[in-house]
Amino acid sequence: MGLICAACGGHDMREETRVVSRLYKGQTIVIKTMPGRYCFDCGEAEFLNPSDANRFASEMQQAMATIDQARRTELRSIRRRLGLKQAEAAALFGGGVNAFSEYERGVREPSKSTVVLLRLLDRHPNLLAEARSAA
Numbered sequence: 001m002g003l004i005c006a007a008c009g010g011h012d013m014r015e016e017t018r019v020v021s022r023l024y025k026g027q028t029i030v031i032k033t034m035p036g037r038y039c040f041d042c043g044e045a046e047f048l049n050p051s052d053a054n055r056f057a058s059e060m061q062q063a064m065a066t067i068d069q070a071r072r073t074e075l076r077s078i079r080r081r082l083g084l085k086q087a088e089a090a091a092l093f094g095g096g097v098n099a100f101s102e103y104e105r106g107v108r109e110p111s112k113s114t115v116v117l118l119r120l121l122d123r124h125p126n127l128l129a130e131a132r133s134a135a
């Protein structure tokens, strides 16, 4: 008999210590040395010791905050490189008049398409005029 996975109902849960990774906004966060019970069918993890669960949560939060901050800095840098004021960027990419102010302060998340388009224009700034005429 074995333990049953709460996520998938599988019967192959094993206790071991793993490096656990999670994908967040396209980036991989790696948390080292996580003892727990792992499902060999679906990958579900259970952390048995509350101090491990707390460390996992706090390292995840820290890593997500770092990724969010880097994202905000990236958006602002690209906008500035393209020579756009926040209101001009909002007019071009949509999202409302305060969109870029809110993205850059972390109040609101830009859509994935906005991020992709900004990165694309950063690599090909010559397309800015074309983007404007298509907006």
Ligand SMILES: [Zn+2]
Binding pocket: 005, 006, 007, 008, 009, 010, 039, 040, 041, 042, 043, 044
């Ligand atoms: Zn499972």
